[in-house]
Amino acid sequence: MGVPAIPMCTVAYKELADLTAARDGMPHLREVFTPHPVGGKTSAELAAYLVNPDPVSGIPITKEIVEDLTRPLSADEMKSGTRSIAAGPATYGPASADNLQELFMTNGMTDYLPIVIPTAEKVEAMLKGTSHSPDEVLRTPLQGVGYTSARWGYTVRQVAVNAVMAGCKPEYFPVVLAMAFVGTLGLFGSTTSSGSAIVINGPIRDKLNVNYGLGALSPFAHSNATIGRSWTLMGKNLTNGGILGDTYQGSQGNQLDYNNCVIAEDEKNSPWTPLHVQFGYKAEENVVSLFGGPDVRQGAGARGAGAEPAMFDQQISYMCESMVGGSGALAILDPLVAKRLVEQGYESKEKLSEYVYKNTKRAVKDFKESFLAPFHLYPLALEGREPYASWYKLPDDAVIPFFPSAKQINFVVCGGQANAFFQIANMNHFRSESIDKWM
């Protein structure tokens, strides 16, 4: 732009600011840091920040800004051009398996659980799980676009290396490739510590022995365990994500990141249309749908969970009231719950979504004071995006729907019918992708 610019953030993000500036082409950018945090401080406290020393430079912040805007540039600050960078060596070793385990772990390339060592032979075997060329690029490196962790590119072969490390069998590889193609990889780096979920639909569920029955969400099937794990490893390695303090800033982290909550829908015992068909695919197609958001919670905590007869529509609505607004809901229902909901009159998932949308409400004041509203939803309202623009024009005591639309409320059916239980993921649907295209 040709205009001197001073970025200012709190000292907690110094390393991230430095690395981002370097990767974006200004390694000597003149940055200013305040103490942490800024949020929650009074005007007087923030005014004091400005005349007190920058915790990094030791210079009072306002004085530092004046100096940074008037001091002549150094030779380094005037450099331009393009530089290629490397992601490290193409291979590691030869070394013992134990030493390679240690090396991969020490260098942040694992989830700190033992991996399958990705030898060339194992990678070649994995590549037999697809007809696609090993050198096919799933995503080209993007310069200066999006989050720093979203700019790396990768090929089918690079995806295969991560699938091997996760323990996947070659027949799982098309599912892994479909996930990689979506590009929204695991280990989302936000301070909010969001997690992820993977829904698999279609006949491939049985071919790969993906568990959608008893203990469906627990570690009782090799395919569920390794496919889910591969998403986190890909997030770390293919896009340079998961570097603590740099591309990963999740304050508390999220235990979902170990496996990303793999959910295969029990299409046979569900009384409803499968999720992928709702998204426009044919029933016989194999599809993976990726979701992301804060958490997965047990429905047993819902108001009225012990009432007879069970009113699951109300329980689901109650559970949604404490979710992060702006994120969607993915309700995971045991077939017994789904059957009871049919008895309640919900012959389709769409009808149930509509009920939850219409009956889950809050006051405008509560919406405005909710987590995402000030910095994420209010800016959208200023752009005129609905329903947020209209909601911000209403009085504080007006009552509005909790979700912006019924389409953000999704349902999948799985479980062993041992008890009428459900869980709800406070998650948005990112995208669905055909698995068949990657066979």
Add this chain to the structure above:
Amino acid sequence: MKRRELLSLFGMSPGLLLEAGVAEAKDKNAVRGAVESDPKLTAVSPKGTPPPIRLYAMAPRANSLDGKTLYLVDATHFDGSETLLMEMQAWFRQNVPSLKTVFRKKAGAYAADDPKLWAEIKANAYATVMAIGH
């Protein structure tokens, strides 16, 4: 050594940082000593391909701020950032009266681009301070 200095010294390559870590781990292995009879394996790197880095020359600086316009931009809407910039504007008005300050909020959520604002800054401002969080 700080990571930023490393980036600069080694051509700004995060990948080189990784290689530095690999060297360290290799040393550890040497100290530990692998058992000679262990079969030796070669592992393929799981890493993707990083984008090239385009270096940008920083904008030239004036000798003083007299008569200049400084934009104070709330780029993220995070809690407290607007108040902080308002306090900064008050400080400049009192202590550097020859400098004109303009407060603006970037449109859209924190990761959204705002080309209209950038054009306004380019047309009207000598410089900008961007509050980028948290």
